Amino acid sequence: MVNQEKILEEGKKIIEEFSEKLKGIPETEETHYVVDLKNVTRPDAPGESHVGFRAKFEDLAPKWDDGYVRCEKKR
Amino acid sequence: MKALENLEEKLEKKDKVNAFIKTYPEKARERAKAMDAEGGKGRLTGKVLAVKSNTCVDGFLTSCASKTLEDYVAPYDATAIERVMDEGAIILGMTNMDEFACGASGETSSYGPTDNPAAPGRIPGGSSSGSAAAVAAGYVDMALGSDTGGSVRNPASHCGVVGFKSTYGLVSRYGLCDMAMSLEQIAPIGRSVKDVALLLDVISGKDRRDATSLDVTNWFAKGLDPKLKGKKIGYAKEFDDLIVDEGIEAVIHEGLEKMKKAGAKIKEVTLPSFDKAVATYYLNVYVEFFSATRKYDGRRYGHKIEDVCGEEVLRRILLGSYISQKEFQGKFYRKALQARSVIRSELLRALKGVDVLASPTVPMLPHKLGEKLKDPRAMYAYDVFTVPANLAGVPAGVVPGGEVKKIPTGLQIIGKPLEDQKVLDVMAGFEAL
Numbered sequence: 001m002v003n004q005e006k007i008l009e010e011g012k013k014i015i016e017e018f019s020e021k022l023k024g025i026p027e028t029e030e031t032h033y034v035v036d037l038k039n040v041t042r043p044d045a046p047g048e049s050h051v052g053f054r055a056k057f058e059d060l061a062p063k064w065d066d067g068y069v070r071c072e073k074k075r
Numbered sequence: 076m077k078a079l080e081n082l083e084e085k086l087e088k089k090d091k092v093n094a095f096i097k098t099y100p101e102k103a104r105e106r107a108k109a110m111d112a113e114g115g116k117g118r119l120t121g122k123v124l125a126v127k128s129n130t131c132v133d134g135f136l137t138s139c140a141s142k143t144l145e146d147y148v149a150p151y152d153a154t155a156i157e158r159v160m161d162e163g164a165i166i167l168g169m170t171n172m173d174e175f176a177c178g179a180s181g182e183t184s185s186y187g188p189t190d191n192p193a194a195p196g197r198i199p200g201g202s203s204s205g206s207a208a209a210v211a212a213g214y215v216d217m218a219l220g221s222d223t224g225g226s227v228r229n230p231a232s233h234c235g236v237v238g239f240k241s242t243y244g245l246v247s248r249y250g251l252c253d254m255a256m257s258l259e260q261i262a263p264i265g266r267s268v269k270d271v272a273l274l275l276d277v278i279s280g281k282d283r284r285d286a287t288s289l290d291v292t293n294w295f296a297k298g299l300d301p302k303l304k305g306k307k308i309g310y311a312k313e314f315d316d317l318i319v320d321e322g323i324e325a326v327i328h329e330g331l332e333k334m335k336k337a338g339a340k341i342k343e344v345t346l347p348s349f350d351k352a353v354a355t356y357y358l359n360v361y362v363e364f365f366s367a368t369r370k371y372d373g374r375r376y377g378h379k380i381e382d383v384c385g386e387e388v389l390r391r392i393l394l395g396s397y398i399s400q401k402e403f404q405g406k407f408y409r410k411a412l413q414a415r416s417v418i419r420s421e422l423l424r425a426l427k428g429v430d431v432l433a434s435p436t437v438p439m440l441p442h443k444l445g446e447k448l449k450d451p452r453a454m455y456a457y458d459v460f461t462v463p464a465n466l467a468g469v470p471a472g473v474v475p476g477g478e479v480k481k482i483p484t485g486l487q488i489i490g491k492p493l494e495d496q497k498v499l500d501v502m503a504g505f506e507a508l
Contacts, residue, residue: 002386004393011394014452015361018354019407022414025351030412031419033257033287034468034492035244040286053150060134060148 078107078121082165085123085214092190092199094209096128097136098168106165117163118277124159125209125218128169129176130261131250132156135166139252140184141174142383143371153250154285155219155261155278162277167215170205176221176254177364177387178202179229179457180442185385188444193235194482197441200230200457203264207234210264217266217274221251223259224356225436225461228473231264232436232485235475237271237506238264239499242492243468244289246275247282255363256287258356258465268474268503272299275495294496301503304338308501309429311346317459319439322479327435330476330486333508334433334501344425344432348418349463353455355418356462358398358411365395390451419467426469426491431501434460436473436485460487470495474502 063070076084082103090098103123110120126132129139131149133156138144152160159166173183181204182188191199192212199208203220207230210218220227222240231238240262251261263274276295282288310331318324335341368388373379381392398407426432437457448454464471469492476486486505490498 002389004381004389007386007390008393008397011390012397015358015394015398015407017452018358019410021351021354022358022410025348025410025414025417028413028416030409031415031466032412034419035287035289038286040283056150060150062146 076121078110078165079104081121081216082107082123082167085167088212088214090214092192092208092212093187094170094189094205094212094214095125095168096138096140096171096186096205099135100167103165103167110163110165115163117161118273119159120163122164122216124164124166125168125170125206125215126156126166127172127203127206127218127220129172129221129252130156130219132166132169135169137169137252139175140172140186141380141388142185142378143380144377147377151250153261154247154282156250158278159274170203170209170218172204172206173202174385174388175252175364175368176202176223176226177391179225179454181205181230182444183385183387190444191234191441194233194441197443197482198233200233200437200441202226203230206264207231207236207238210234210236210266217270218264219274219278220262220264221254221259222262222465223254224360224458224465227262227264228436228461228471228485228487229457231473233441233483235483236264236266237268237472237474237502238262239271239275239472240464240470241275241279241495242289242470244287245279245291245294245493245495247280247285247288249282249284253367255360256367257363258359268499268506269299271472272499291493294493297496299503300500301507303334303501303504306339306431306501306504307342307429308334308339309342309344309425309432311344311349311425311432311434313346313349314434314460317350317438318435320479323435323438323440323484326477326479326484327433327486330505331433334505337504337508342429344429346421346425348414348421351414352418352463352466353459355411355414356458356466357455358407359415361391361395362398362408363395364391365399368392387451415466418463422463422467422469422489423491426489431498432489434487434489436460436487440479440482440484464489468492470498472498472502474506
């Protein structure tokens with residue numbers, strides 16, 4: 001079993017160390033993406049229809065019963 | 076060779092290295108027969124491909140090598156998959172990988188580690204471990220992996236094959252289960268530069284379903300030009316300080332000498348912040364990975380990730396969550412984004428006076444399977460030469476450079492944004508020496 005607390009505590013040391021390594025980096029612009037991000041919208045028209053998607057979905061769902069997908073309850 | 080004949084030849088080889096999570100021989104046979112019947116003239120007609128298990132292939136298990144998605148069968152094709160299928164490829168199966176691409180050894184897979192066909196008993200590298208191993212073992216002609224910080228180049232180096240990460244945006248990420256979306260690209264692996272260039276040409280191009288994909292066409296129209304004469308190749312003096320294994324240093328310098336003899340000019344450049352790249356990369360990755368995994372909440376896809384994942388995946392989620400808390404953003408994440416700007420500027424400046432940079436791919440040889448690296452920083456250290464290309468979004472490819480104690484190691488070639496062709500040309504030139 002993975003010990004979350006131990007991983008987090010050890011991990012905090014790693015990010016402190018990494019942060020220390022970057023201390024000398026001057027205040028400058030931040031790079032989130034190297035390309036310009038644009039919002040992309042589709043033309044104002046009906047969306048694509050996915051013919052056969054329902055049949056495929058039924059086929060892929062692990063448990064399927066009387067028209068409903070059967071899901072596991074939260075553990 | 077006919078498609079079916081090629082496939083049957085591949086199927087005769089049993090997977091002895093745990094390269095695949097799942098294969099689909101019957102589907103592949105049907106496809107090969109159809110290709111032969113059609114007499115297809117696609118650029119990949121009859122080629123047998125393997126796909127990393129984080130890239131959606133319609134009807135194929137796309138588990139990301141995690142218990143989280145152990146039952147997830149993709150209901151659609153990624154754009155890269157649509158494109159290889161349109162060109163006649165046959166997909167044999169889904170390959171093993173580090174869980175959710177978190178690793179550089181292939182050992183974090185919940186399906187067990189992959190062995191290295193080129194150096195049995197050692198790790199094949201990662202995270203595209205199975206894709207590189209499948210190509211190296213001859214199970215397939217080519218494979219698709221993904222490269223977020225070297226995940227295609229690192230295993231290509233360890234397995235003695237060719238791998239290439241394109242300029243960010245050249246390949247659509249639609250249908251890729253993301254690890255860190257601002258850094259990664261679906262990327263080709265093959266046994267020759269020609270194969271990798273061909274596969275990259277097929278999968279690249281604008282996709283309206285990925286806002287980061289670039290509108291670039293015919294970038295590879297000229298084909299490969301392997302002439303090295305007159306090419307200016309930069310080598311940073313900082314590289315040697317970061318190489319751990321002396322044998323790798325010798326192989327890389329021999330490679331530079333060979334290119335010099337072939338007429339290339341080797342120029343010294345400087346990258347003063349190169350040693351900060353690993354810290355910058357991981358602080359970015361922790362945050363992006365935390366964000367990317369919020370959809371694995373146990374309701375929309377498979378099991379709740381934190382309940383079933385391995386240690387490295389959990390580490391990245393916990394640290395990403397910790398850094399994302401408001402009070403820490405300035406100290407860790409913002410600084411990492413600024414460091415990314417500095418590393419990118421330095422790399423672009425170094426590339427200004429040369430055609431490409433040459434560098435090692437990995438600082439050390441692959442460790443033995445089962446030799447657990449307890450400190451995650453020891454694993455992160457494999458990435459030191461590969462992460463800068465992802466941080467800067469520039470193209471970088473790996474071609475076999477030589478061997479150290481009979482273990483392959485790759486030479487990395489890095490280029491300017493959208494000069495993927497030039498990088499492939501130099502790789503082809505080196506390959507031909």
